[in-house]
Amino acid sequence: MEFKVLPGGDITGEARVPGDKSISHRAIMLGSLAEGTTRVSGFLEGEDALATVAAFRAMGVAIEGPEGGRVTIRGVGLHGLRPPAAPLDLGNSGTSIRLLAGLLAGQPFASELTGDQSLRGRPMGRVIAPLTLMGAAIQGGEGDRPPLRIAGGHPLRGIHYDLPMASAQVKSCVLLAGLYASGTTSVTEPAPTRDHTERMLRGFGYPVARDDGVISLAGGGALQAADIDIPADISSAAFFLVAASIAPGSDLLLTHVGINPTRTGVLDILRLMGADISLRNQREVGGEPVADIRVRYAPLHGIDIPPQQVPLAIDEFPALFIAAACAQGRTVLRGAEELRVKESDRIAAMAEGLTTLGVANEVLEDGIVIEGGALGGGTIRTFHDHRIAMAFAVAALRAEEEIRILDCDHVATSFPGFDALARGLGLQISAMAD
Ligand code: S3P
Numbered sequence: 001m002e003f004k005v006l007p008g009g010d011i012t013g014e015a016r017v018p019g020d021k022s023i024s025h026r027a028i029m030l031g032s033l034a035e036g037t038t039r040v041s042g043f044l045e046g047e048d049a050l051a052t053v054a055a056f057r058a059m060g061v062a063i064e065g066p067e068g069g070r071v072t073i074r075g076v077g078l079h080g081l082r083p084p085a086a087p088l089d090l091g092n093s094g095t096s097i098r099l100l101a102g103l104l105a106g107q108p109f110a111s112e113l114t115g116d117q118s119l120r121g122r123p124m125g126r127v128i129a130p131l132t133l134m135g136a137a138i139q140g141g142e143g144d145r146p147p148l149r150i151a152g153g154h155p156l157r158g159i160h161y162d163l164p165m166a167s168a169q170v171k172s173c174v175l176l177a178g179l180y181a182s183g184t185t186s187v188t189e190p191a192p193t194r195d196h197t198e199r200m201l202r203g204f205g206y207p208v209a210r211d212d213g214v215i216s217l218a219g220g221g222a223l224q225a226a227d228i229d230i231p232a233d234i235s236s237a238a239f240f241l242v243a244a245s246i247a248p249g250s251d252l253l254l255t256h257v258g259i260n261p262t263r264t265g266v267l268d269i270l271r272l273m274g275a276d277i278s279l280r281n282q283r284e285v286g287g288e289p290v291a292d293i294r295v296r297y298a299p300l301h302g303i304d305i306p307p308q309q310v311p312l313a314i315d316e317f318p319a320l321f322i323a324a325a326c327a328q329g330r331t332v333l334r335g336a337e338e339l340r341v342k343e344s345d346r347i348a349a350m351a352e353g354l355t356t357l358g359v360a361n362e363v364l365e366d367g368i369v370i371e372g373g374a375l376g377g378g379t380i381r382t383f384h385d386h387r388i389a390m391a392f393a394v395a396a397l398r399a400e401e402e403i404r405i406l407d408c409d410h411v412a413t414s415f416p417g418f419d420a421l422a423r424g425l426g427l428q429i430s431a432m433a434d
Pocket of ligand 1: 021022023095166167168169170172194314315338
């Protein structure tokens, strides 16, 4: 599928974007391992979250739905999973493979985890290392990439692990393995990352401590089923936060968006650039903070992105680079080398597309420098990365010519219905079979 987006327009109206991807994965995982029935609403019916559903079904968990964002999970308890008959295919989903690696390391049975071409190119040494220290027998393919083969039946012991990189997937992997380990498992992180795993474990009645930056839990407990209302994904909202900020005349209300403080870097960075963003109706839904977000057009200016914001906005940089391209002056991002190992090398992919549109940029090993200016048009390669596709779609609001975006199928991993929603709000986008 390709997108063709005509230049110009504004983004006006009200929308609720699909459910949070990170929370949707965790709801299936913890709901499956809980005792009792977990009812989920607001679930993301995107391919990544569905890959997690399929994996747990393959291990004997009865899951009904999703239908209209509702899922019912008949939990089997921490020790109730059954050996899968075939390798588990997690598609494009890094969260699925890394969190599952932790859970499966603690099972009595063997398993194999794999995925699509993009996932099979992503580094897994970061989970193999701590799981091996815990006593797991886990092996990656060439260069520690998937497939991951987990022998199972190896007792795990609790460890303390200093995360070498700010990664919620690695943190969650270690903590989930810790559910099956003897003694206490603890982690420290170089910078705070999304804490949905910790929050949801507590929501399922499993104590998780946080002391002086050390996050810890003791193995051998149990999870109690709980109902979960998943907020809209701020990472999906980000494309429209940027869209409305860059398109003159825009006035948009995004409802029921998750504003967990470990995820709100995009709001802070856009505000530093001069964006007009206000939060309304702030509330807490099932242990996660939620708000309606109003965003109106405002002229943006370039900034040096504060390094502490990087992990808090890690998935939003493709969208933020478009904001930077439309801002007056220079934006500098450093300390973001993790962007190179996402669904694509997002620094290289975004730089190529920006250059196609005539936006001056300089690639750094760990970031990029973007000079705001006029955007032309052209044909963009996405490297099969959903967020690259959506970022360049919204860029058309400020482009002088049409933007054609190749290989957009992966948009459905995180944001099914993106083009229809965007069209309803004013983006002149059409999707075509390629
Ligand atoms: C995620 C953590 C982040 C993020 C990803 C989702 C999660 O990955 O980029 O989209 O749900 O834990 P890293 O842990 O690799 O930073």
